[in-house]
Amino acid sequence: MAKKVLSIEIGQQVTKAVVIDFLKKNPHVYNAFSFDTPEGVMEDGYVKDKDRMAQLLREQMKDNGVKEKEVVFSIASSKIASREVTVPYVPEKNLDNLINATAQDYFPVNMDEYTLAYNVLETVKEKDKKSLKLLLLAAPDSLIQNYYSLADLMGVRVESIDYYGNGSMQVLQKHIGSGYSVCVQIGSLNTMVSVLKENQQIMQRTIPYGTNTIIETMLAHPALECRDETDAMEMLCRENVVYSTLDYEDETVRGTRISEDQWKRSGQSREARKAVTDAVGGILLSVIRVVDYFGSRYPDCQLGYIYITGMGVKIRGLDTLFEREMDLPVRKLEKLTNITFSRGFARSLQDQTEYIAAIGAAIEPVGFSLKELKNKQGRAASMRTVKIILAGSVVVAVALVAVGWFRLVGANKENENLKMEKQSLQSINQVYTENEQATKKFEDAAALHVATSTKNQNLVALIEQLQKKLPKQMQVSTLQTTEDKVTLTITTKTKISVAKMLVEFEGIDLLTNVNVASIAGAESENDKIDEYTFSVTADYTQLPTKEEKDVSLDEADTTTTDTTQTAQ
Numbered sequence: 001m002a003k004k005v006l007s008i009e010i011g012q013q014v015t016k017a018v019v020i021d022f023l024k025k026n027p028h029v030y031n032a033f034s035f036d037t038p039e040g041v042m043e044d045g046y047v048k049d050k051d052r053m054a055q056l057l058r059e060q061m062k063d064n065g066v067k068e069k070e071v072v073f074s075i076a077s078s079k080i081a082s083r084e085v086t087v088p089y090v091p092e093k094n095l096d097n098l099i100n101a102t103a104q105d106y107f108p109v110n111m112d113e114y115t116l117a118y119n120v121l122e123t124v125k126e127k128d129k130k131s132l133k134l135l136l137l138a139a140p141d142s143l144i145q146n147y148y149s150l151a152d153l154m155g156v157r158v159e160s161i162d163y164y165g166n167g168s169m170q171v172l173q174k175h176i177g178s179g180y181s182v183c184v185q186i187g188s189l190n191t192m193v194s195v196l197k198e199n200q201q202i203m204q205r206t207i208p209y210g211t212n213t214i215i216e217t218m219l220a221h222p223a224l225e226c227r228d229e230t231d232a233m234e235m236l237c238r239e240n241v242v243y244s245t246l247d248y249e250d251e252t253v254r255g256t257r258i259s260e261d262q263w264k265r266s267g268q269s270r271e272a273r274k275a276v277t278d279a280v281g282g283i284l285l286s287v288i289r290v291v292d293y294f295g296s297r298y299p300d301c302q303l304g305y306i307y308i309t310g311m312g313v314k315i316r317g318l319d320t321l322f323e324r325e326m327d328l329p330v331r332k333l334e335k336l337t338n339i340t341f342s343r344g345f346a347r348s349l350q351d352q353t354e355y356i357a358a359i360g361a362a363i364e365p366v367g368f369s370l371k372e373l374k375n376k377q378g379r380a381a382s383m384r385t386v387k388i389i390l391a392g393s394v395v396v397a398v399a400l401v402a403v404g405w406f407r408l409v410g411a412n413k414e415n416e417n418l419k420m421e422k423q424s425l426q427s428i429n430q431v432y433t434e435n436e437q438a439t440k441k442f443e444d445a446a447a448l449h450v451a452t453s454t455k456n457q458n459l460v461a462l463i464e465q466l467q468k469k470l471p472k473q474m475q476v477s478t479l480q481t482t483e484d485k486v487t488l489t490i491t492t493k494t495k496i497s498v499a500k501m502l503v504e505f506e507g508i509d510l511l512t513n514v515n516v517a518s519i520a521g522a523e524s525e526n527d528k529i530d531e532y533t534f535s536v537t538a539d540y541t542q543l544p545t546k547e548e549k550d551v552s553l554d555e556a557d558t559t560t561t562d563t564t565q566t567a568q
Helices: 050-063 092-106 141-154 164-172 211-219 229-238 260-265 267-297 318-326 349-353 356-363 371-424 428-451 455-469 496-505 546-567
Strands: 004-010 014-021 028-036 070-075 081-088 114-126 129-140 157-163 180-186 191-197 200-207 303-310 330-332 475-481 485-492 511-523 529-540
Touching: 004 050, 004 356, 014 050, 014 356, 028 050, 050 141, 070 141, 070 164, 070 356, 081 092, 081 200, 092 114, 092 129, 114 141, 114 200, 129 141, 129 164, 141 157, 157 164, 157 356, 164 180, 164 191, 164 200, 164 356, 180 267, 191 267, 191 303, 200 267, 211 229, 211 267, 267 318, 267 496, 303 318, 318 330, 455 475, 455 496, 485 496, 496 511, 496 529
Parallel strands: 004 070, 070 157, 180 303, 303 330
Antiparallel strands: 004 014, 014 028, 081 129, 114 129, 180 191, 191 200, 475 485, 485 529, 511 529
16 A cells, blocks of 8 residues: 655745645545635745644544544755756666756755755667766755754654745646647746656656736726625636637627626726736736747757646636647646546645645655755765675686786887877878868858848848737837848737737847837826837848758868868
């Protein structure tokens, strides 16, 4: 029978816990409970009031019949640094030593004050070489000690400590189909964006926006009549207050609280709906940037689906907005598979998906632990290693004496052969000199070609790219180019379209360092801003012509040939 643990995620607003099988790929959840985290108890992953939180957890464990004494904590904190790194392949028993020796290269901090943990994402095979792709994490010692102290006050023992992003990935990777997919986990305070390929995580980024940003926007608009945060969240789930595009182009959807005539007459309500869409758009545009970055790093990888989960999955219309703006099919993750729940546990959509981090922490945690515990385990392992080495060294010493004489004879023979080969290769010096002279002439010709080029050769290509990338509601008044700069004067109806334009301009190869200094609004007769005018400046780059690309390839071939001849 699998070992059971109590897996706990102490969030800024809500604390969630599950009784679950430990280190099992398809675990069983025996019990689950959640409660509001008291204000001021948590601060960026640290439990500030450990006595109060320990008392609350003990009371909740008693009320829910939880008797487990081994716990796993899932921590979400900006203090935990994460890196996706690739290291040479080594046996698992040697991986800790390799990571400890190279950690300073990945984290520019004093590693004496940090605890390391990792998770093997995949084994990469390239030709005859193997390497390991790792999710490498560094957490402050004080943060890890904070949770061990909390466990002592609770009267339980820490089995393991996990990172929030890793726990989520352990669950989500079981629900993703074949090929490359994006999983967007929208929480209350932040959004986790993961790029997955079947059972492997390729990339993960955290966006500092969540449903709280959307709710705050709703509460700021009296036209929506939201009494509190709970009322605002219920309205988001019940009524479609989110437009289906960032250009607000879909038909206005009437809510159930006011009549159709009232809704049509209420310009304030429409403005509120636009503001809510902009709040969701802030999350969406950040997701688009992550996807664009993935595309730049992996240009040959085609994304298949976008999966949405977390609290944001309940927002009505959010999936349609993501699908239309990202031009990818969207699926809602509404039920957890490969995980079974006891009959007494409420299996609603919210219950299952909101416990993802706590469930995943028990499946395969990264394993943060106190350095004192690691050192104790390391000393015990070292003693066993010393005994093995002493026994083997006697055998090795005898073998080395016997083998050494045979190696000496072979080395002398090889030395004679190398001297003869060196003598036969003396004629290569003349070939090398001729190649150097030809290369110099070629470089002079290439420099002359570059000096006669102008960036305005690509002006037509630039205009074509602008026509494709500009949102359709924008109009370009002027376009000015110099040898190094491009300046455009543009008018538009909405500010959010400016943000969308900046995202689209990242795909224009001819422009870099795109900047919008300011935006001026033109008011209509009813004192509302109907039109915005702004200037865009960017550095003008020049794409290499076909001939220049051929030149670059020839230079690479020449360099390779020279290096080979010199080595010989």
